[in-house]
Each structure stands twice: as C-alpha cells, then as structure tokens.
Amino acid sequence: MFYKISVSIFYLFIFSISFLFNSAVFSQDISSDIERQISELTESEIINKAFQFILDYDDQTVANQIHLNEIPAPPFMEERRAERFAEMMREFGLENVKIDEEGNAIGRRPGSIGNRTIVISAHLDTVFPMETDVTVTVVNDTLYAPGIVDDARGLTTVLTILKTLEELEIQTDQNIWFVGTVGEEGIGDLRGVKHLFSEHGEQIDAFISIDGSNDTRIVNQALGSHRYRVTFNGPGGHSWGAFGTANPAHALARAISHFENEASEFVAEGPRTSFNIGRIGGGTSVNSIPFSNWMEVDMRSVDQERLLQIDDILQASIQKGVDEASEMRTRGPELTVDVEMIGNRPSGEIDPENQFIQRAMAATYYFGNEPNLVRSSTDSNVPISLGIPAMTLGGGGSSGGAHSLDEWWYNDEGHKGVQRALLILIAEAGLQR
Ligand SMILES: [Zn+2]
Structure with missing residues (x-):
C-alpha cells in the first residue's frame, strides 16, 4: 500500500514538473x-x-x-x-x-x-x-x-x-x-x-x-503484416452417396477454431499483435461435399519476432485442421492444403x-x-x-x-x-x- 501511494505521488511530481516545463524545453530530445x-x-x-x-x-x-x-x-x-x-x-x-x-x-x-x-x-x-x-x-x-x-x-x-x-x-x-x-x-x-x-x-x-x-x-x-490465402482441397462428392469422404470445409472450420483459441491467448500479452480471418469461401452446393474451401488471413504486429510467432501458430492450426478432418474420414484420400502468402510487410x-x-x-x-x-x-x-x-x-x-x-x-x-x-x-x- 505504502509503495503504491509513494509511486503515485512520485508520478504526480514528475507530471507536474513535465507540465511546467513542457512547452519551454520541447526540443530537449x-x-x-x-x-x-x-x-x-x-x-x-x-x-x-x-x-x-x-x-x-x-x-x-x-x-x-x-x-x-x-x-x-x-x-x-x-x-x-x-x-x-x-x-x-x-x-x-x-x-x-x-x-x-x-x-x-x-x-x-x-x-x-x-x-x-x-x-x-x-x-x-x-x-x-x-x-x-x-x-x-x-x-x-x-x-x-x-x-x-x-x-x-x-x-x-x-x-x-x-x-x-x-x-x-x-x-x-x-x-x-x-x-x-x-x-x-x-x-x-x-x-x-x-x-x-x-x-x-x-x-x-x-x-x-x-x-x-x-x-x-x-x-x-x-507496422508489419503477413497475409495468406489458405486453400483446403479434397476429392469432394455427393453429400449422401460419398458420405465419409474427407471434408475441406470441416478442415477449414477446425483450423480457424484452433487458430482463434491459440492466437487470442498469444496476443493477450506483449507488444501489440492482431489477427483476422477476413474472407472464407468455396464449396459447390448444399448437397455436395466440397472439393475446395479457402480463407484469407491477415496478421499484424509492431514486432517482427511476434509476427513470426503468430505466423507459426497459424501454420500449426492449419495443419491440425487438415489432420483432424482427414482422420475423421471413413473413405477416400486425405485432404491437402495449399498455403499461399499474399502479403509480407516487415x-x-x-x-x-x-x-x-x-x-x-x-x-x-x-x-x-x-x-x-x-x-x-x-x-x-x-x-x-x-x-x-x-x-x-x-x-x-x-x-x-x-x-x-x-x-x-x-x-x-x-x-x-x-x-x-x-x-x-x-x-x-x-x-x-
Ligand atoms: Zn500511400
């Protein structure tokens, strides 16, 4: 308690000093x-x-x-x-x-x-x-x-x-x-x-x-940014007839979910970093297992090291999404993913x-x-x-x-x-x- 009070008095003191001298010594830096x-x-x-x-x-x-x-x-x-x-x-x-x-x-x-x-x-x-x-x-x-x-x-x-x-x-x-x-x-x-x-x-x-x-x-x-277009691919098929085929839309959803959970925790502390899934798309019709789904991702950070770290979180989440959705299948080949970097500003x-x-x-x-x-x-x-x-x-x-x-x-x-x-x-x- 004492510590807190003395700290605030200290800041008050510094504040008053800087207030008094602010205009006079503006160029001291x-x-x-x-x-x-x-x-x-x-x-x-x-x-x-x-x-x-x-x-x-x-x-x-x-x-x-x-x-x-x-x-x-x-x-x-x-x-x-x-x-x-x-x-x-x-x-x-x-x-x-x-x-x-x-x-x-x-x-x-x-x-x-x-x-x-x-x-x-x-x-x-x-x-x-x-x-x-x-x-x-x-x-x-x-x-x-x-x-x-x-x-x-x-x-x-x-x-x-x-x-x-x-x-x-x-x-x-x-x-x-x-x-x-x-x-x-x-x-x-x-x-x-x-x-x-x-x-x-x-x-x-x-x-x-x-x-x-x-x-x-x-x-x-x-302000640096990394941007990606990520495309999940599979064989596709009829929603009834080919049921059990690995589903790229499901992989996309899983990847987003993993990414959001881990990235949110990551950005909660440390130099400011942000992320956004700006667009998603793909698929053919409501009764078709899609053969392709995609998302566009934007990540930014004031710090280059943090930018690389959140990028790693994205890459791992994408891979998890693909692996899990592939594991869920009961027939056909595994899913593949194409990760294209569409923006890189250091x-x-x-x-x-x-x-x-x-x-x-x-x-x-x-x-x-x-x-x-x-x-x-x-x-x-x-x-x-x-x-x-x-x-x-x-x-x-x-x-x-x-x-x-x-x-x-x-x-x-x-x-x-x-x-x-x-x-x-x-x-x-x-x-x-
Ligand atoms: Zn300009």
Missing part, C-alpha cells in the same frame, strides 16, 4: 549538434531562396499534382504514370533517369562527394481500378479526386524538390535518387521498394517516402535518437509544429526492417477520404510540407560549401 545544423541551414541564403522558390512554384506544384493524378495507375498498371513521372524528371534537368525492371521510375542526381545515397520517393500506384474516374475537380483551394492525396501529393512533392535543386543549382555532398515506386498499396505488397532494396540493388543509405499530406507526422516505425523501427530522425524532428519544429513519431505501413517498412534509416512524411496541406472515391486535398499552406521535406533531405545529403 534533439541533440544540440542537430539543432545547430538545422538552424545553420535555415539561416543560410540558399535555403531561404529554396523556400521562396517552393512558395512561388506552388501553383505549378498543384498543377503537377492534378496532371499526374489524372493518369490512372491501378496496382500492376503503373506504367503510364511511371513514364510521365520519368519524363518530368528529365524536363526538370535530370539526365540519368530510367525505369527499372520492376517498374520504378528512378532519377539519379550525383553528389559532389557521393559516397552515400539518399532516396526521396513517392508511390505511383493507387488502390483504384482502371475504370475509376480520376479526373480532378477543383473548388476554391480544394481538389477532389480518388488518389489526389495518396499519393499524387507525394509525387508532386518529390518533383518540386527536384525542380528547386535544379533551378537554384543546389549541389549536395551526397547522391540523391528521386523515385516513383510501384506496388505500395494492398496486393502490390511493396514490390517496388522491395526491388530497390533487394540484394542485387545498389546501396541506399537513407530513405524518405512522401505519402499523404500530414506535415507534422514522421513515420519511423513500421516490422521494425528507427530509433528517435538516430540522426536522420532527429533532423526530421528539428525541421518539423522549425515550421512551428511538434513532430509526431508514428507507426504505419508504408514503403518505409522495407528499409526500416533492414535497419536502414528511413521515414515517411506527408507532402503538406490537409486531406481526407484516402482510399475512397471522396478523397480530397486542401491547399492549407501545402508549400510548407514541401519545404520541410526539402530541409530534411538537404540536412541529410549535406550542402556543398
């Missing part, structure tokens, strides 16, 4: 070296010119956002948008621009030292099928169209930053690659960024993804003490906002899981309705998002003096 670097940059003539250029170019930034959005880019059909994005990079002055084997558009801007490479990217794909009308409607300062934020805003931010560096002939110490990635959404399963970081790829030392609009958020934590996080994240936090404070370090599932999942400093930032403005037909973006000082991203990029790439 940023190292003084980083603070100095960011203020030197923001006081420099060239960065102020760059900020002014971004402001003057704002109308064109929005025009480019509309232009790119109106080129449809459903999953696995990003080619046209990728071509146009590459072409715009050439128009802006980049010479070394190509589309890689996976479909990513990559423009390379060499640094004067060039022993590190920093990527700034946005994703080309949308969640919408080809027939969706992606024409942009403009009402005052608000744009309406599917994809206009996610991720047409990101693409235009990347291009405006390139345009600024080219126009003002800003030379960085390190290489910068300007990238439009394919396959960020859903079934794309991060295929573009996975290709960039594949073992055959060239070394990338830091990675920024511009996704959405929010210019206070810094995604430094990756987890992880980059320490807020990391210099790259520190630079992003300091830059966010510079624009008068408190940085918000968050976890999400984005292109940055891949580098984060590899321990490569990476983050996802918004491109500025405000927005709503992502992934819906009512998606909108409002130009609420959108240029500040572009300026913040440029500042973070240049702080990381170094300015040649």
